Every structure is written in C-alpha cells, then in structure tokens.
Amino acid sequence: MSKAMLAKQVESNDSILTKSSYYSPTIQKALDNVVLAVQDKLNILDVAIALLENKELLLVSNMDGCDKTVAFTKQLCAKTIELNDTLRIEDIRTDEGYVNSDAPNDASKMCGFIGIPIRKENTAVGALHLFSENIADLTKEELEFLNTKAETISIALTAANFSHQFMIEHNLLSKGPISSLIVDSKPGWPTVFVSANCYSLLGLDAKTNELPFRIDDFIHPDHKVVFKRSLTFHRSTQIQDLETEYDVVLPSGEYKSIRQVSYGEYSEAGKLIYVRLYLIDQTSQKELEVRLRKVKERSSLIIETLDLATWDFDPIANFTQVNHRWYEMIGLNFEDQEPAKNVWERRLHPLDKKRVTEELDDLTAGNRDTLNQIYRIRHETGHWIWVEGFGKTVEYNSEGKPSRIIGTQRDVTEQHKAIIIRQKQDALVALMSKAQEVFLEESDLRAACSSIFESLLDLAESEFGFIGERIISEKGKVALKIQAISDISWDTQSKELYSRYVNDGLVFENLDNLFGRVITTENEVISNDVAKDAHSSGTPKGHPDMDCFLGLPIKFDGVVYGMIGLANRVVGYDRELIDFLKPLLANLGLLMRVRGIEAARVSAERELKSLATTDDLTQLPNRRVFTTHVESAYQLLKRHGESFCVAIIDIDYFKSINDSFGHDAGDEVLKRFAKILLDGKRANDLIARFGGEEFALIAAKTSIEEAIIACERIRTDIEESDFSQQVLSRKITVSIGVTQSLTGEESIDEIIKRADLALYKAKEGGRNRVESM
Ligand SMILES: Nc1nc2c(ncn2[C@@H]2O[C@H](COP(=O)(O)OP(=O)(O)OP(=O)(O)O)[C@@H](O)[C@H]2O)c(=O)[nH]1
Structure with missing residues (x-):
C-alpha cells in the first residue's frame, strides 16, 4: 500500500486496523495516525503496529504481503514483544531469525528491522515496528521519536481500555437498580453524564429529556440543602465517598426516597474535578420502614393503652429487661434500679411465690412454652397489687433450651380483688352453712366448730388459732372452753393439753393475756407485733413463734358467747379481715346461744322427768x-x-x-x-x-x-x-x-x-x- 493510499484510507475513516471489535473508531484512527506520522517523519513506508489479542497479533500495517493476522511465533514484532525491549536488526537476511521470519518485500534485498515495544503497565502488549534498508542511518532523535510514538500508543490503549471498562460498568449500571450521574465541579454542578436508568428513576423520557440535566431540579425543596451540602463537602474536605438521603419529586408529583452514594474525583493537586453520584431508589424500603414504625407505634400504643408492663428474660445470662411501665406498676422509677428480676423476686407475695417461681422454672427449663398466672406483688407504698403475668418462650439455643422468654404484666388488682372478695364471701357462706348443718345434725357445738376450723384458718390466711366458748368454770370464774384448736403441741405438757381438747375438756382459765382481753374487754384485739405488745404474756418455751394475733369476740345480740383467736397471718391483721369475718362471728354467736337455750331445755326436761320418778x-x-x-x-x-x-x-x-x-x-x-x-x-x-x-x-x-x-x-x-x-x-x-x-x-x-x-x-x-x- 502506498503512502498516499494509506492517507486516503485514514481520511475515509476506513481503518487499516483489522478485526477490531475491541477498539473504538477514535482509537483506530489514532493508531492509523501514528503509522502515518512515522511514515512521514522517517520516510519509511513499511511501518506497522502489532497488537496482541487473544494470542494473535492484530496488525496496523500497509506492508504488502503481510497478513493482517499471523501466527504469533513467526513475527519479528512478536520477538520484540517477547523481548520487551527495542529489537534492532541491521539485515534480516543475515540474522539467524530471518529465515523463518516474516519478510515484507523481496527477500533478496537487504532489509533492516526495528521494533519498539508497546507496553501496558511494563508488560509488552504490542510493538511499533518498521522495515527499511537504511536502519543504520536512523538518528538518535529519530529513534527517540519512535519511542515517543510507542508510548503514545500505550497511553491511547490504556485510555481505550479504561473507556471500555467504563462503558461496561455503565451498561451494567443502566440495567441495574442503581442510577448514576456525573456532575462537573464547575459552578452550578452541571451534569456531564446520566445513566439511562436515571431517566426512568426520575420519571423522564430519555429521548425528550437530554442533557443539560440538573438533578437538583428534582430534589424536594426541603432536601436541596442536604444535596448541595454533600457536593460542597466533597469540594471542601476532599473526602472521597459520602452518603446522603433525600426525596425527589417526579413530574407526576410522585415522591421517591433516594439514597445517594457519591464519589469525588480529584486531580493530583487535590482539586475536585467531578463527582459521581449513584442513586438508589429506596422508596419501597422506606415505605416498609414507615409501615413498620407505624405498626411499632401502634403496638406500643396498644401496650400503653392496655397498661402493659413488658419484660424480656434471657435465662442463660439470667438477665431481664423491662419497660418503664413495669417499674411504674410497682411504684418505682425506671432509672437507677437494680436488676428487675431481683426486684420481682423480692416483692412476690409469700403465698404466691412458690407457685409462681415453680411455673417460671418450668418455662426456663423448657418443660412448657407459655405461662399465664395471677399473683400478688408488693407495691413500693407497701400494699399488694394483683398482676396477671403472661410469658412465652420465643427463642431457643442450639441445645433446644429456652434462650429468650418475653412476657407482659398487667395490673388486675381491681378486677381480681372483686373476684377474690366474691370467692372469699362464697367460702365464708359455705363455712357458716356447714357450721349450722353440723350443729343441727349433731346438736354439738364442738363438732360444728371443729368442722369449719381448718377452712377458717385458710380464709383468714392464718397459721394457727382456736375457737373458744365463754363459760363459767367450776370455780365460778369466767373461762374459755376450747371448741376447736390447731394442734401445735410440742412437748409432754402441750400434748397433754391437746389431748384434753380431744377429750372435750380443755378450758383456759387464765384470761390475763392477749387473747383473754377479747373476753374481758368484749372487743376485738389486733396485735401485729406480739413480741412488743404490752398485753402479751409471751408464749411458753417451745411454742411456735407468734408474730401477729387477732382476737375476735363471738357475739350475738350484744352478748359475748366466745371468741376466735388467729395467729401469724403473713401480711398482718387488718380491719378489712375483721369486717369480712363479722357474719361468721354472728353465726357462731347464734349457735352458741342456741346451744345455751338447748342445754337449758335439756336440763329442765331432765329435772321434770326426775321429779316425776x-x-x-x-x-x-x-x-x-x-x-x-x-x-x-x-x-x-x-x-x-x-x-x-x-x-x-x-x-x-x-x-x-x-x-x-x-x-x-x-x-x-x-x-x-x-x-x-x-x-x-x-x-x-x-x-x-x-x-x-x-x-x-x-x-x-x-x-x-x-x-x-x-x-x-x-x-x-x-x-x-x-x-x-x-x-x-x-x-x-x-x-x-x-x-x-x-x-x-x-x-x-x-x-x-x-x-x-x-x-x-x-x-x-x-x-x-x-x-x-
Ligand atoms: N319428818 C318427816 N316425817 C314424816 C314424813 N312422812 C311422814 N312422816 C311422819 O311419820 C310419822 C309416821 O308415824 P306413824 O305412822 O304414826 O307411826 P310410827 O310413829 O312410825 O310408829 P310405828 O310405825 O308404829 O312404829 C308421822 O308422824 C308422819 O308425820 C316426812 O317426810 N318427814
């Protein structure tokens, strides 16, 4: 090919570079220009550029008889690439390698060769080479020129490669969920690149909405500052990557929530050149978050409305986390509290503790999945509140043991008090009916009293006690005949006393003590600290400790017929219990009175009979x-x-x-x-x-x-x-x-x-x- 033909071909954009699906027309043209420039400068026609592609050499050459692609090994330029250095052959006919090498023209003529490697990151990926008879005449400056051109090709190829990668990246991005833009750092941040999917992100038509394109035109007015700040931040801080969030308003009026990741590109001097913006549509994620937040708000609203305390127990770490309401419920502040579990355990009602902790232990051991209990817990002010606790195991460890149990606690004091009062009143009525029934059937006060005695202790939550009937002793003194009593005997003497009761012969004649005061004063006696009570004469050695005492007179029509003595109610005695037991006292009073009348009748009858016989x-x-x-x-x-x-x-x-x-x-x-x-x-x-x-x-x-x-x-x-x-x-x-x-x-x-x-x-x-x- 002549120099003129080559020039013509270059002009016509019909590249001498063959087989390129790889290089852009711009690069191809640049390579052609290099060949032309070398031909011009050195006045040598046989100039070529060989580039490696898939282990083949791709040639940019006007040399006749030279295949555009040839086997790599046979090429002199291939040798240059292998050598990764300038290969200079004065006469290829005399050179050892010539015999099997490519020869551009007539092999009989003397021909020299020079090959300059084209490098990419120090590796030779091609060669700029020429054939000429007068290689020896090339000046130093001409050789330098050749080196510069080889370097230019290297730079052009690197740029082409970079551009190619960039395009692949952009093509990928265009099809993905991430839209990209590049904005110039010039005033006004003009957009220099927009990925195709950016149009659809913003609800635009790519054909009608071409550049100039300003992303900030779409940003919600309230969020523009955030967006601008992120750009200026790149400029002022040289921080390369930043992340921000804003809403964009589409032409349709629709809102989208955008997460933006931005990368600043800086010059070597540290000056911001442009900023790449990657936009991710997180509208649906945001909507989900909002929905979740609403659900959470709603559920916490429900929790608040239901007045629920919540707890979250890790049985392995033995740690419980609770909410504010949990502490509030028992009159404590959320702050500065010791671990909730300790507080809870210490405040459990003694009568409920065993039942409640046993069930919780069962749950913790994995023997059950849920628990639902009603129990009492002590409020900071000292009274008891009833709570309904619900717990459920929600997580298990690898061994199948519960690792997380969550639950709620609800104050049900009012509802439960009403239920308990009703239950207790029912029990009291049952007690009174039983006493009457036994009395009517057996005409025996003692049988009536002992038939209800244990239930009475239960109802009054007392440990021990007695029912006594006021009598006049053989010595003519007021005394108490015991009609029912707990067996708390502990030694020979107390056992003898109890057996006397069993044989219907136990009488307390000494009334100068705490219970005696009930008979002598005809009034109830409450002592919640017996040890310090001035009227207590103490208990005999071996007698179970008596912490608190309640004595109630059994009266009917204002007449005292006997008394009930109760001891050791865990929470002490109070007026509430006295008021509650009043109907029973009247009932027993009536029985004792009836019994007195009956006794009088029987004795009169006996007397009459005796008189008759x-x-x-x-x-x-x-x-x-x-x-x-x-x-x-x-x-x-x-x-x-x-x-x-x-x-x-x-x-x-x-x-x-x-x-x-x-x-x-x-x-x-x-x-x-x-x-x-x-x-x-x-x-x-x-x-x-x-x-x-x-x-x-x-x-x-x-x-x-x-x-x-x-x-x-x-x-x-x-x-x-x-x-x-x-x-x-x-x-x-x-x-x-x-x-x-x-x-x-x-x-x-x-x-x-x-x-x-x-x-x-x-x-x-x-x-x-x-x-x-
Ligand atoms: N002190 C007392 N005297 C009674 C009682 N019942 C009857 N008498 C008296 O007992 C006496 C009975 O006397 P009599 O029947 O005449 O006979 P007697 O004196 O026992 O003589 P003989 O029977 O013949 O040995 C009468 O004087 C009655 O008044 C009573 O309950 N008390």
Missing part, C-alpha cells in the same frame, strides 16, 4: 317407779314363771323422832336411812320410797328365803348404823314385811297387801324384825 327428799325412785317395776316383774312371772319378792320397810316409832328432834331432823334421818338402803341393796333389787317413813323393795327372780336374808341384812345395817349426827343418842330400827309372788293369778295389790300384812306382823311382834307371809 324420784322422791325429792331421798332421791330414791318413788312409788310410781316401784309400781311399774312390780308390774314388769309380774309380767315376767306370768310369762316365764319367774317369781319375785316384795318387802315393805318401815322405820319404827318415826313419829316420836319428829316429835323429839323436829321435822327437819326427821328428814335427815329419812335421807340417811335411804342412803343406807341404797348402799346395801343387791344389784338387781330396786328400793323405792313408798310414802312417809315407809320404803319398799322389789327383788326379781328371788325366792322368799333369799329375800328374807336380804331384808335381814337391811335390818341389821340400820340397827348398826350411827344416826347420832341426825338424832343424838337415838337408835333407829326398822321393821320389814316380806312376801313372794305365788302365781300369775293374783293381783299386784294382793301381793303388796300380803307384804303389808307381814309388816304388821313384824310391828306386832315387837318391831326391829323381819316377818314373811
């Missing part, structure tokens, strides 16, 4: 009883032929006793006489006062001989008895007439009459004797 003076059965017995014996005689004997016993000259010593002395003689008869009678015999100074004896299943012996013993007993206490120096004797029933045919009167006749016979016979008929 007993002789008032001698307390012996009277004549009616005697007659009834004789009738029974008579029936036995008739049915079974069992005979019986009847004797009439009459004091001798009794009238003269009355006359001599007075009627009262006569009465005393009668009483003593009756006692002697009673003491001496046989077990199955009956002795009755028949009337006046006359007594009668009936001996069942007895022969007349046996009866006579019995009567004779009576006679001698009397004769030998000393009546000097009643009637000074006066002997008392007795006459007895005895008879035996003969057949079932005769009447009772006939039998008694016969006994009377026998008595008459004894009187007649001189008295102090026994006669039979």
Whole structure:
C-alpha cells in the first residue's frame, strides 16, 4: 500500500486496523495516525503496529504481503514483544531469525528491522515496528521519536481500555437498580453524564429529556440543602465517598426516597474535578420502614393503652429487661434500679411465690412454652397489687433450651380483688352453712366448730388459732372452753393439753393475756407485733413463734358467747379481715346461744322427768317407779314363771323422832336411812320410797328365803348404823314385811297387801324384825 493510499484510507475513516471489535473508531484512527506520522517523519513506508489479542497479533500495517493476522511465533514484532525491549536488526537476511521470519518485500534485498515495544503497565502488549534498508542511518532523535510514538500508543490503549471498562460498568449500571450521574465541579454542578436508568428513576423520557440535566431540579425543596451540602463537602474536605438521603419529586408529583452514594474525583493537586453520584431508589424500603414504625407505634400504643408492663428474660445470662411501665406498676422509677428480676423476686407475695417461681422454672427449663398466672406483688407504698403475668418462650439455643422468654404484666388488682372478695364471701357462706348443718345434725357445738376450723384458718390466711366458748368454770370464774384448736403441741405438757381438747375438756382459765382481753374487754384485739405488745404474756418455751394475733369476740345480740383467736397471718391483721369475718362471728354467736337455750331445755326436761320418778327428799325412785317395776316383774312371772319378792320397810316409832328432834331432823334421818338402803341393796333389787317413813323393795327372780336374808341384812345395817349426827343418842330400827309372788293369778295389790300384812306382823311382834307371809 502506498503512502498516499494509506492517507486516503485514514481520511475515509476506513481503518487499516483489522478485526477490531475491541477498539473504538477514535482509537483506530489514532493508531492509523501514528503509522502515518512515522511514515512521514522517517520516510519509511513499511511501518506497522502489532497488537496482541487473544494470542494473535492484530496488525496496523500497509506492508504488502503481510497478513493482517499471523501466527504469533513467526513475527519479528512478536520477538520484540517477547523481548520487551527495542529489537534492532541491521539485515534480516543475515540474522539467524530471518529465515523463518516474516519478510515484507523481496527477500533478496537487504532489509533492516526495528521494533519498539508497546507496553501496558511494563508488560509488552504490542510493538511499533518498521522495515527499511537504511536502519543504520536512523538518528538518535529519530529513534527517540519512535519511542515517543510507542508510548503514545500505550497511553491511547490504556485510555481505550479504561473507556471500555467504563462503558461496561455503565451498561451494567443502566440495567441495574442503581442510577448514576456525573456532575462537573464547575459552578452550578452541571451534569456531564446520566445513566439511562436515571431517566426512568426520575420519571423522564430519555429521548425528550437530554442533557443539560440538573438533578437538583428534582430534589424536594426541603432536601436541596442536604444535596448541595454533600457536593460542597466533597469540594471542601476532599473526602472521597459520602452518603446522603433525600426525596425527589417526579413530574407526576410522585415522591421517591433516594439514597445517594457519591464519589469525588480529584486531580493530583487535590482539586475536585467531578463527582459521581449513584442513586438508589429506596422508596419501597422506606415505605416498609414507615409501615413498620407505624405498626411499632401502634403496638406500643396498644401496650400503653392496655397498661402493659413488658419484660424480656434471657435465662442463660439470667438477665431481664423491662419497660418503664413495669417499674411504674410497682411504684418505682425506671432509672437507677437494680436488676428487675431481683426486684420481682423480692416483692412476690409469700403465698404466691412458690407457685409462681415453680411455673417460671418450668418455662426456663423448657418443660412448657407459655405461662399465664395471677399473683400478688408488693407495691413500693407497701400494699399488694394483683398482676396477671403472661410469658412465652420465643427463642431457643442450639441445645433446644429456652434462650429468650418475653412476657407482659398487667395490673388486675381491681378486677381480681372483686373476684377474690366474691370467692372469699362464697367460702365464708359455705363455712357458716356447714357450721349450722353440723350443729343441727349433731346438736354439738364442738363438732360444728371443729368442722369449719381448718377452712377458717385458710380464709383468714392464718397459721394457727382456736375457737373458744365463754363459760363459767367450776370455780365460778369466767373461762374459755376450747371448741376447736390447731394442734401445735410440742412437748409432754402441750400434748397433754391437746389431748384434753380431744377429750372435750380443755378450758383456759387464765384470761390475763392477749387473747383473754377479747373476753374481758368484749372487743376485738389486733396485735401485729406480739413480741412488743404490752398485753402479751409471751408464749411458753417451745411454742411456735407468734408474730401477729387477732382476737375476735363471738357475739350475738350484744352478748359475748366466745371468741376466735388467729395467729401469724403473713401480711398482718387488718380491719378489712375483721369486717369480712363479722357474719361468721354472728353465726357462731347464734349457735352458741342456741346451744345455751338447748342445754337449758335439756336440763329442765331432765329435772321434770326426775321429779316425776324420784322422791325429792331421798332421791330414791318413788312409788310410781316401784309400781311399774312390780308390774314388769309380774309380767315376767306370768310369762316365764319367774317369781319375785316384795318387802315393805318401815322405820319404827318415826313419829316420836319428829316429835323429839323436829321435822327437819326427821328428814335427815329419812335421807340417811335411804342412803343406807341404797348402799346395801343387791344389784338387781330396786328400793323405792313408798310414802312417809315407809320404803319398799322389789327383788326379781328371788325366792322368799333369799329375800328374807336380804331384808335381814337391811335390818341389821340400820340397827348398826350411827344416826347420832341426825338424832343424838337415838337408835333407829326398822321393821320389814316380806312376801313372794305365788302365781300369775293374783293381783299386784294382793301381793303388796300380803307384804303389808307381814309388816304388821313384824310391828306386832315387837318391831326391829323381819316377818314373811
Ligand atoms: N319428818 C318427816 N316425817 C314424816 C314424813 N312422812 C311422814 N312422816 C311422819 O311419820 C310419822 C309416821 O308415824 P306413824 O305412822 O304414826 O307411826 P310410827 O310413829 O312410825 O310408829 P310405828 O310405825 O308404829 O312404829 C308421822 O308422824 C308422819 O308425820 C316426812 O317426810 N318427814
């Protein structure tokens, strides 16, 4: 190819560089220009540029007969690349390598070669080379020129490569979610590059909205400052990368939230040249965040509205995190508190502690997933609040053990108090009904009291206690008869006292003490510090500690019938409990009163009965009883032929006793006489006062001989008895007439009459004797 042809080709933009899908037309033109410039300057036509591409050489050459692509190894320029240094051959015909090398023209002619490596980062990637007969004539300056051109090619290639990479990057970015812009650092920050996807990001049409394009025209007025500041920051600080956020307003009026990452490009002198902006649309992410925030706000609003305290427990670290409300609920400030778990454990109600901690331990051990409990916790001001706690395991460690348990706590004091009060009132009513029922069924106050006693202790949350009935002791003093009592016996003496209660015989006679005051003052007694109470006389050695005491009088119609004593309520005793137990006290009062009335009725009835069957003076059965017995014996005689004997016993000259010593002395003689008869009678015999100074004896299943012996013993007993206490120096004797029933045919009167006749016979016979008929 001639020099003119080459020039023409270059002009026509038809590059001499072949096979390039790689280089841009600009680069190709630049390479052509280098070839032309060397041809011009050195007046040599066979100038070429060889570039490596995929282990092949790509040639920019006008040399005839030279393939545009040739095998790498055969090329002299390839040798230059291998050498990575200038290769100078004076005559390729004489050079060893010539034989197998490429020769541009006629091989018979002398031909020199010079190759200058084209480098990329010190590695040869090509060569600028020429063939000429007069290589030896090249001046130093011409060689320098060749080196400069090779260097120019290197720079152009690097630029091309950079540009190529840049384009790939931009193409990738254009298709991705990140839009990019480049703004110049000149005043006004003019945009010099916009990626295609930037248009769609801003809702623009790439065809109608070409540069100049100003991103700040789209930025929300409130955020423009933020955007500008990020650019000026690059300029003033030389910080290379920055991140900021702003909203853009699209022509449609739609808003988008943008996250911007910016990179400053600086000159070697540190001057900002331009800024690359990478814009990421985070609208949906922001919307999600806003939605999440709203949900969170809403749930925290719900939590606040529900008055919920929350806790978050890490069982492995044994650490609990709680919210403000948790502390507030128990009257504490959130700040400066010791760990919540300690506070909680210390404030749990003693009666709930075991149940609640056991359930929590179960949850912590992984034996259950949730817990839901209602319990009491002490408020800072000292009162108890009821809380409903709910907990759930939400995370487990690799061993399957709970590693996070979260829960809520709600103050349910008002609701729960109402429930508890109702439950307790129901229990109290049940207690009263039971006491009445037992009392009615068994007519036994003690049974009634002991049947409700344990439930009463439970209801009053007390450890031990008693129910006592006010009585007048045998000594005539006011005392307490124990109707129910806890068994707190600890030694022989206290065990003996308890067994006395079991046998219905325990009476407290000493009322000069704390519980005694209930009876003596007829009022309730509260002592929440028994040890310091002036009225406490202390407890005997071995008695369980008594921390607090409540004594309640059992009254009905203003009359005290007894008392209830209670001890050791964990939270102490208060008026609330007293008011609560009042109906029970009235109920027990009524039972005790009814019992008093019943006792009076029973005793009156017994007395009446006794009056009807007993002789008032001698307390012996009277004549009616005697007659009834004789009738029974008579029936036995008739049915079974069992005979019986009847004797009439009459004091001798009794009238003269009355006359001599007075009627009262006569009465005393009668009483003593009756006692002697009673003491001496046989077990199955009956002795009755028949009337006046006359007594009668009936001996069942007895022969007349046996009866006579019995009567004779009576006679001698009397004769030998000393009546000097009643009637000074006066002997008392007795006459007895005895008879035996003969057949079932005769009447009772006939039998008694016969006994009377026998008595008459004894009187007649001189008295102090026994006669039979
Ligand atoms: N002190 C007293 N005297 C009574 C009582 N009941 C009857 N008498 C008296 O007992 C006396 C009975 O006397 P009599 O029946 O005449 O006979 P007596 O004096 O015992 O003589 P003999 O029976 O014949 O030995 C009467 O004087 C009665 O008043 C009584 O409850 N108390």
